[in-house]
Amino acid sequence: MRVVIAEDDTLLREGLVLLLASEGIEVAAAVDNADDFLAAVAAERPDAAVVDVRLPPGFTDEGIAAAAAARRERPGLPVLVLSAYVEDSYATELLAGGADGVGYLLKERVGKVEQFLDALHRVVAGGTVMDPEVVSQLMVRRRADDPVRTLTPREREVLALMAEGLANPDIAERLVVTETAVSKHIRNIFAKLGLAQGDAGHRRVLAVLAYLRS
């Protein structure tokens, strides 16, 4: 796998390169601004891009715009956006241009290398990965009569993992339960929220996110 990295902080950029390289992922280019990033995507034709939300010159959300621009140039380019804090609107903006192959994670998730790589692979495979923080941020803003409140704690955990883009076997592994139990939870969740039983993958993530955002 070949990736392009856009991260303006020198030490973090070098860290990311080191991390990916030591996991056998080739870093085709590591740049510190949006323009170089777009040029690198065009020149290197990577399998995925890892982008920091804040890039020069404005240090606000240039990374989101750069990711969107890269995906306009190369439709379907898997992009994993890293951010120092979770902002629901960033997630919305990212997903606006199509949700397959999009990920949005807090920066510190890279510390759990295995899960980070897993997320990267799922994005490359066309999946959608949302940081658990996005989901919990959306969950706390619920009205009293909201069906989300009728979910059991276990079902909420499953919902959050679904939003992260995990498939049933992965959810079962994370929660240390059987896959059958996971399927049962998911059926309950969809029934309680009145969602159509979705298939696996990013469509399920979208359904959950759309529900949570509504």
Added chain:
Amino acid sequence: MGRVRVAAGATRRALPFLLRGLVSSAVALVLLIRVLLVAAFTLIGVGWPAIPSTVRAVRRWAGDERRRVAAWTGRPVPAPYPPPIPDDPAIPTRALLAEPATRRDLAWLLVHGLTGLVAGFLAILLPLSVVNAAVVPVYWWAVPSDEPVQSPYPVTSWLGALGMLPLGLGWLVLTLVLVPLLARWQAGAAARLLAPTKDARLSERVTELTATRAAALEAHGAELRRIERDLHDGTQNRLVGVIMHLGIAERALRRDPASALPLLLKAQDQAADALSELRDVVRSIYPPVLAERGLDGALAALAARCAVPCTLRVDGLRRLPAALEAAAYFVVAEALTNTAKHSGADHAGVTVTLRPPAEPGDEEALVIEVRDDGHGGADESGGSGLAGIRRRVAAFDGHTDVTSPPGGPTVVRAVIPCAS
């Protein structure tokens, strides 16, 4: 006698004023004709584009008049035009015409154009009449008798010539009374019409206060953003770095424990960096030394502490808003750190000046210059020092210039406007 002396003094002062008023009213008349022409052309639809330049010409002349009146009365006559500056060509014609000041300027043009001439001529004729009445008895006999002196009656005899003396006295009294009166009236009318009305002064004050309040809020917001950014780009990133390197180390430990050590050391370094950056942020929020000794005292302490011999010159400083002082302190501290670390200089110089506004409507500005005689070639992308300076200065709408040619010298110059 005392009253006569006072009147004479007043008349002596009033005469030149009225004579200059004669000239200015002649110009006012010309301008009045121009205004009427432009108005007429505007009525038939072609004069519109000439309006702004005409209004501005009137304003310029009204400005001269304000100065003339202020010089004579000793009381300034403030201009009533609202900011932005009246010469700004961007002000649309309609807004220009809607300003009450424009109408009052025109009223002054009319009044002064018509009365200034009369007052000016009186200021010439009355004293001349006095002089004439005084000298007629001396020369009337030299004038041919078929064309006798006619002021105001034909003087054809010594008796008639002697009659000139009470007449001259009359002229003199009239001069002493009327000339100062005319000057006072002219100055008063101009001051009333050309100065802002009380309402306008109040509303101008309100506008001003609103603007300063907005600027203060803006500076506060800028400071919050700066702190957030420092925390985000510094401390937070360093901590992410720690976590990342610990993560890589963890993977390495499983595969090849020996390769984990450098990663752990790196994580440790970054944790130390995070701590020191956090300390810097805390210090940068407001260095205690500023509160204790003010900006000049704090700068003196910085200069004294600098590893490179450093001279400091401050000019015109007074207490400034805390956020501004903190920014100036930060700029100098950071620039001197750069000098000490990278420049190889033998000497550094710091100049901090409070620059008065270059022209009305401008703002005061704090100009900070740090120069060293080192080898130059400062790299902005290398450390975060220069970038930090730029960011901090930009937060106050200021700008930073760095010149550092190879071979030196390096000059960091920051200009921060002070909304006062």
